[in-house]
Amino acid sequence: MVLQPEKIKSFGQINKWIKNLPPFVELIIVLIVGFGLFMYSSTRGFFIVTSTFDRSWTYRITSQGDYFIVIYEVIALLMIAWILKVRGWSLKDFNLDFTIRLIWIGLLLMVARNMIGGIAYRLFELANVVDQETVKHVKFTSKGDFTSMALILVINSVYEEVLLVGYLFKRLEKYSPVLVIGCSLLIRISYHTYQGYMMLFSIIPLGLVFGYYYYRYKKLLPLIIAHGMINAFAYISILSQKTTP
Numbered sequence: 241m242v243l244q245p246e247k248i249k250s251f252g253q254i255n256k257w258i259k260n261l262p263p264f265v266e267l268i269i270v271l272i273v274g275f276g277l278f279m280y281s282s283t284r285g286f287f288i289v290t291s292t293f294d295r296s297w298t299y300r301i302t303s304q305g306d307y308f309i310v311i312y313e314v315i316a317l318l319m320i321a322w323i324l325k326v327r328g329w330s331l332k333d334f335n336l337d338f339t340i341r342l343i344w345i346g347l348l349l350m351v352a353r354n355m356i357g358g359i360a361y362r363l364f365e366l367a368n369v370v371d372q373e374t375v376k377h378v379k380f381t382s383k384g385d386f387t388s389m390a391l392i393l394v395i396n397s398v399y400e401e402v403l404l405v406g407y408l409f410k411r412l413e414k415y416s417p418v419l420v421i422g423c424s425l426l427i428r429i430s431y432h433t434y435q436g437y438m439m440l441f442s443i444i445p446l447g448l449v450f451g452y453y454y455y456r457y458k459k460l461l462p463l464i465i466a467h468g469m470i471n472a473f474a475y476i477s478i479l480s481q482k483t484t485p
Contacts (some may be wrong), residue, residue, distance in 0.1 A: 258326045266327060267411050274403045278309065278431035286433035288423045298379045299434060301478065306388035320403070334406035335458045344410045346465025349449055353470065356445035363469040370437075378436035389475050397467040399476050404428060406452060421451030446470070 260271070364370045382389075404424050412420045425447030432439045448465045 244340060257327075258323055261327070267408075269323065270320050270403065270407060270411075273319055273321075274399075277312065281425075286289050286436075298381060301380065301384050303384045306384050306392045310388070310391045310395045311326055313395050318404070318442070322405075324407075330422045333410050333485060334468040337459065338408075338461055342459060342461045343465055345453075345459070346462040346469065349453060349462055349466040350469045351441075352451045353366040353445045353466070356449065357441045360445065361441045362407055366443075376439060378438060380474075380478045382475070393468050393471050393475070393484040397464050397471065400428075401450070401460060401463040401467055405410045405454050405463055409454055417451075417455045421455065422447065442470075445485055466474065 361370065404427060408424050408427075409420055412423065425444065428443050428447045429439070432443050435442075446467075449465070454460065454463060
């Protein structure tokens with residue numbers, strides 16, 4: 241297919257418009273494309289569920305849902321990559337260097353997140369703020385197949401960390417690290433509210449540990465690895481409950 245001159249001119253105008261966007265507008269576009277749908281869906285689900293008397297619900301993981309997320313994230317990532325390339329970004333800006341050592345660091349980050357979350361939960365439990373009913377108010381079931389789960393583990397881990405850490409920290413590098421880590425954490429929370437109140441004991445430690453590590457060492461791969469392992473253990477836990485008589 242041969243592009244018509246009018247189409248080429250129109251495409252060039254779009255690129256020119258993208259290139260001249262103010263950094264703040266670029267940031268808003270990336271966040272809306274990247275997380276707008278997930279924020280809306282999660283927030284809507286949270287308020288609908290918590291409006292019931294018992295404040296409890298079951299979240300069902302399905303192959304169709306997983307495939308939809310994967311397809312959406314791939315398309316959104318391609319759109320964002322195009323926008324950022326036009327604006328002069330490159331892969332080097334995301335600090336995706338690879339060494340074997342970074343795999344072990346990813347494992348340590350996962351352990352650190354789990355320890356902090358566990359200690360926080362125990363302290364709140366001792367203060368009678370949470371109890372076993374808090375843990376049980378959300379139940380997860382899975383009807384997903386292995387392929388959809390594997391794709392989610394890979395695509396979603398890359399997607400979230402590239403945008404919420406690699407991109408966001410670079411775009412806001414002139415600001416206080418406390419502000420940047422806080423912004424990244426709030427966005428994470430906004431699209432995980434569907435997981436209920438226990439989400440706070442997993443997402444907050446994850447956001448803080450990942451944010452501090454990246455600010456300190458500027459290595460993104462360990463975060464992707466840790467994120468993937470955390471999700472993998474979550475799937476294993478859900479599947480083990482499914483097979484328990």
